[in-house]
Amino acid sequence: xxxxxxxxxxxxxxxxxxxxxxxxxxxxxxxxxxxxxxxxxxxxxxxxxxxxxxxxxxxxxxxxxxxxxxxxxxxxxxxxxxxxxxxxxxxxxxxxxxxxxxxxxxxxxxxxxxxxxxxxxxxxxxxxxxxxxxxxxxxxxxxxxxxxxxxxxxxxxxxxxxxxxxxxxxxxxxxxxxxxxxxxxxxxxxxxxxxxxxxxxxxxxxxxxxxxxxxxxxxxxxxxxxxxxxxxxxxxxxxxxxxxxxxxxxxxxxxxxxxxxxxxxxxxxxxxxxxxxxxxxxxxxxxxxxxxxxxxxxxxxxxxxxxxxxxxxxxxxxxxxxxxxxxxxxxxxxxxxxxxxxxxxxxxxxxxxxxxxxxxxxxxxxxxxxxxxxxxxxxxxxxxxxxxxxxxxxxxxxxxxxxxxxxxxxxxxxxxxxxxxxxxxxxxxxxxxxxx
Amino acid sequence: xxxxxxxxxxxxxxxxxxxxxxxxxxxxxxxxxxxxxxxxxxxxxxxxxxxxxxxxxxxxxxxxxxxxxxxxxxxxxxxxxxxxxxxxxxxxxxxxxxxxxxxxxxxxxxxxxxxxxxxxxxxxxxxxxxxxxxxxxxxxxxxxxxxxxxxxxxxxxxxxxxxxxxxxxxxxxxxxxxxxxxxxxxxxxxxxxxxxxxxxxxxxxxxxxxxxxxxxxxxxxxxxxxxxxxxxxxxxxxxxxxxxxxxxxxxxxxxxxxxxxxxxxxxxxxxxxxxxxxxxxxxxxxxxxxxxxxxxxxxxxxxxxxxxxxxxxxxxxxxxxxxxxxxxxxxxxxxxxxxxxxxxxxxxxxxxxxxxxxxxxxxxxxxxxxxxxxxxxxxxxxxxxxxxxxxxxxxxxxxxxxxxxxxxxxxxxxxxxxxxxxxxxxxxxxxxxxxxxxxxxxxxxxxxxxxxxxxxxxxx
Numbered sequence: 001x002x003x004x005x006x007x008x009x010x011x012x013x014x015x016x017x018x019x020x021x022x023x024x025x026x027x028x029x030x031x032x033x034x035x036x037x038x039x040x041x042x043x044x045x046x047x048x049x050x051x052x053x054x055x056x057x058x059x060x061x062x063x064x065x066x067x068x069x070x071x072x073x074x075x076x077x078x079x080x081x082x083x084x085x086x087x088x089x090x091x092x093x094x095x096x097x098x099x100x101x102x103x104x105x106x107x108x109x110x111x112x113x114x115x116x117x118x119x120x121x122x123x124x125x126x127x128x129x130x131x132x133x134x135x136x137x138x139x140x141x142x143x144x145x146x147x148x149x150x151x152x153x154x155x156x157x158x159x160x161x162x163x164x165x166x167x168x169x170x171x172x173x174x175x176x177x178x179x180x181x182x183x184x185x186x187x188x189x190x191x192x193x194x195x196x197x198x199x200x201x202x203x204x205x206x207x208x209x210x211x212x213x214x215x216x217x218x219x220x221x222x223x224x225x226x227x228x229x230x231x232x233x234x235x236x237x238x239x240x241x242x243x244x245x246x247x248x249x250x251x252x253x254x255x256x257x258x259x260x261x262x263x264x265x266x267x268x269x270x271x272x273x274x275x276x277x278x279x280x281x282x283x284x285x286x287x288x289x290x291x292x293x294x295x296x297x298x299x300x301x302x303x304x305x306x307x308x309x310x311x312x313x314x315x316x317x318x319x320x321x322x323x324x325x326x327x328x329x330x331x332x333x334x335x336x337x338x339x340x341x342x343x344x345x346x347x348x349x350x351x352x353x354x355x356x357x358x359x360x361x362x363x364x365x366x367x368x369x370x371x372x373x374x375x376x377x378x379x380x381x382x383x384x385x386x387x388x389x390x391x392x393x394x395x396x397x398x399x400x401x402x403x404x405x406x407x408x409x410x411x412x413x414x415x416x417x418x419x420x421x422x423x424x425x426x427x428x429x430x431x432x433x434x435x436x
Numbered sequence: 437x438x439x440x441x442x443x444x445x446x447x448x449x450x451x452x453x454x455x456x457x458x459x460x461x462x463x464x465x466x467x468x469x470x471x472x473x474x475x476x477x478x479x480x481x482x483x484x485x486x487x488x489x490x491x492x493x494x495x496x497x498x499x500x501x502x503x504x505x506x507x508x509x510x511x512x513x514x515x516x517x518x519x520x521x522x523x524x525x526x527x528x529x530x531x532x533x534x535x536x537x538x539x540x541x542x543x544x545x546x547x548x549x550x551x552x553x554x555x556x557x558x559x560x561x562x563x564x565x566x567x568x569x570x571x572x573x574x575x576x577x578x579x580x581x582x583x584x585x586x587x588x589x590x591x592x593x594x595x596x597x598x599x600x601x602x603x604x605x606x607x608x609x610x611x612x613x614x615x616x617x618x619x620x621x622x623x624x625x626x627x628x629x630x631x632x633x634x635x636x637x638x639x640x641x642x643x644x645x646x647x648x649x650x651x652x653x654x655x656x657x658x659x660x661x662x663x664x665x666x667x668x669x670x671x672x673x674x675x676x677x678x679x680x681x682x683x684x685x686x687x688x689x690x691x692x693x694x695x696x697x698x699x700x701x702x703x704x705x706x707x708x709x710x711x712x713x714x715x716x717x718x719x720x721x722x723x724x725x726x727x728x729x730x731x732x733x734x735x736x737x738x739x740x741x742x743x744x745x746x747x748x749x750x751x752x753x754x755x756x757x758x759x760x761x762x763x764x765x766x767x768x769x770x771x772x773x774x775x776x777x778x779x780x781x782x783x784x785x786x787x788x789x790x791x792x793x794x795x796x797x798x799x800x801x802x803x804x805x806x807x808x809x810x811x812x813x814x815x816x817x818x819x820x821x822x823x824x825x826x827x828x829x830x831x832x833x834x835x836x837x838x839x840x841x842x843x844x845x846x847x848x849x850x851x852x853x854x855x856x857x858x859x860x861x862x863x864x865x866x867x868x869x870x871x872x873x874x875x876x877x878x879x880x881x882x883x884x885x886x887x888x889x890x891x892x893x894x895x896x
Contacts (some may be wrong), residue, residue, distance in 0.1 A: 026788055033790035037692025040685040040707050044764075047757045048712050054727045055719070156830035161520045184550050236607035246605060258882075259612040265811060265881040266874065267818020269845055270619055273870040276852065277622030284503045286538075299615055306612075331600045362717025366849055389718045389821075396825060404726065418714060 018252025059408025065197035068152040089316040095129035127154040155402035209402035220385030236305030264303035272367025287369035287385035301354035308350020312343040345432030352425040362389035450488040457483025460691030491576040626867035645831035666831035672843030675816040677752025686763030694771035711763035721825030724754035725777035746840040770804030804891040812883035
């Protein structure tokens with residue numbers, strides 16, 4: 001039997017059939033595999049969408065705040081019974097009594113009933129007294145007059161108005177029927193409205209959710225970032241220039257490179273431990289200070305900036321360097337006058353990304369104590385302060401329901417900052433990107 | 437604020453030094469500036485350096501010594517009975533003195549001795565600052581004048597200035613090494629103190645973790661237990677869940693992006709994944725607490741499972757979501773680095789695209805992918821905020837993902853936030869945990885970077 005006969009013994013159509021059948025399953029496998037890929041990407045994007053919607057839907061209402069309109073009679077016998085009009089007397093006066101009086105005139109049925117009084121006062125935030133005090137302190141001549149002003153409603157009322165809290169009076173509901181009635185009356189009369197939330201943008205932290213603000217944390221973050229930028233930009237760029245343009249190929253340079261790559265991957269909390277031990281215990285710098293936070297964040301963002309700057313310097317073609325040297329520039333002149341300006345857009349993009357990493361970082365800040373309850377807005381980088389992400393952490397741990405909304409709002413603010421920074425980086429890259 | 441003013445004045449002085457140096461060089465050169473060795477502005481920089489560097493060095497030196505000298509001066513002037521106090525009480529008192537002295541308000545002082553010491557501390561500090569300011573300004577002036585005196589047409593000003601800049605560049609590049617050194621030193625120092633109180637074998641192999649020290653010695657559990665195995669187990673459990681979530685999603689999306697996706701699709705999907713990487717971890721933590729954990733608990737309740745609200749599952753899933761973009765972007769880089777000739781060869785033999793990927797591309801890219809996964813594991817182990825917010829606080833040794841477990845980073849944070857006593861094993865144990873964390877992530881990183889680098893060299 002010859003070879004050709006053997007091949008002919010198996011009919012050709014059978015082979016084709018077999019291959020065809022196999023081909024079908026292979027193509028099915030191909031389609032399945034592609035589907036897995038698409039499903040994974042969709043899954044990842046779904047996570048992103050769920051995360052963002054769950055936070056935005058909870059947080060956007062925090063940018064407005066329910067306020068009550070009160071008609072307060074600034075009774076001289078309550079504010080300043082001695083008639084001295086001194087600053088101390090005015091600031092320590094019993095403004096709660098004025099607010100209570102205003103509320104009881106609004107709802108005369110409360111009268112002298114203590115329980116009812118307590119319930120009616122539960123509708124007003126303790127920030128109301130502060131508002132009245134500010135009014136009087138600004139202009140003591142108002143004493144004796146009757147003024148109409150908007151004061152913050154208490155957190156439960158605020159949550160009720162925004163629909164985050166049920167009107168259920170039983171089952172652990174926050175309100176009594178009487179209180180719900182008052183709230184409805186005030187809403188109907190237009191005395192209870194939501195306004196732009198100025199507390200969120202002007203105040204520091206507070207135990208009362210309706211008075212708690214982000215401003216202290218924003219200022220703390222700002223100081224930290226300024227310190228970080230002032231240190232990590234020059235240090236990072238100088239390191240990148242040295243490694244790319246001057247460093248000889250030797251073990252020392254290798255050691256530096258290995259170190260930088262490792263630092264880029266070291267958990268950020270370790271930088272916090274370093275900060276606690278070195279900056280606080282050895283150097284004796286103050287706890288909770290944004291300056292120290294900035295030092296710790298410098299260590300976090302430095303590797304990012306160095307690596308990005310090196311990439312940007314590497315992208316500048318060698319003939320630029322050769323041309324500079326050929327015209328008689330010294331190496332440093334060549335780098336400073338020609339290479340660095342051409343690499344600058346890339347370096348700036350990397351710096352912005354490094355800063356964006358620093359602004360969202362909280363673990364090192366916890367270690368150096370920027371996690372305290374701080375009401376005052378820090379005046380200098382040495383004052384105790386928190387930072388934006390740490391404020392989120394603190395609020396997230398607060399038991400009051402209204403803080404969920406505040407936390408989400410703080411996250412929205414943080415994400416907005418990040419979005420702006422990253423948009424800036426993308427713009428820089430698009431605008432100045434050069435292909436050689 | 438005063439300090440800032442001093443720095444601004446110094447800056448102004450150096451700027452004036454620059455102008456003077458420059459004009460002095462032009463003046464020395466006469467009508468033809470070409471007799472100068474360097475361009476005139478290099479002489480300006482030269483004088484500015486003379487003006488600024490000695491003064492700044494003095495300030496740095498002063499500030500680094502100031503606190504110790506002030507401390508010993510104040511302690512020396514304390515009455516004898518205060519000086520003979522136990523060292524801890526003295527340290528506590530000096531702490532108060534420093535704080536009071538910083539504010540200048542002594543009305544909250546615990547006693548008259550402290551108030552007097554605070555008063556003295558404050559005076560000494562203002563004297564010290566004044567002395568530093570005057571000395572540094574004088575030094576700046578003297579330096580500037582000296583620099584001006586040195587100006588001569590033959591002075592190689594450019595070379596001097598460039599040498600100074602180079603010193604700065606080299607010094608900057610050593611910051612990375614000093615940082616690593618600082619980490620190792622500070623962790624090792626406190627850890628050794630810890631291991632002198634608690635044997636290292638108890639720490640590494642002990643099964644019981646309850647670092648709370650009792651106030652009195654006769655209380656139950658007064659010694660505290662520092663067996664870190666439950667923490668390691670908890671960390672590994674959460675990291676494992678995270679990797680189980682992130683590896684398939686990250687890898688498959690990277691494969692799709694690198695091998696199949698239309699450039700337009702890629703240009704939309706890739707940035708979206710990167711957004712996931714840019715979200716701060718504290719946000720993920722909040723998401724875990726607020727959305728994922730309750731969802732899991734309710735689902736579990738429907739199925740008749742009891743799932744803790746701080747379950748390892750919820751934490752792990754959210755951490756996995758955080759790691760997805762990390763894995764996908766690293767794998768994407770690795771996959772696109774595989775040479776096209778391998779693909780073409782496989783297609784030429786009749787392989788479909790998925791067969792090519794599974795049997796040619798992935799085996800070729802495997803070292804790089806494994807390196808990327810190791811980096812992801814290291815990141816999961818070191819992740820702090822998600823676990824601090826969403827994982828448990830008390831240590832259980834369990835493999836059940838629906839129970840609450842605690843991790844190394846959670847314990848570091850809980851031990852170090854709030855009051856710290858650097859002589860109790862409770863506080864020091866955080867540094868020992870930090871040392872373990874640092875060593876483990878360091879080993880993972882070194883191995884991963886090595887593998888990735890070797891892989892890159894193969895195809896370069």
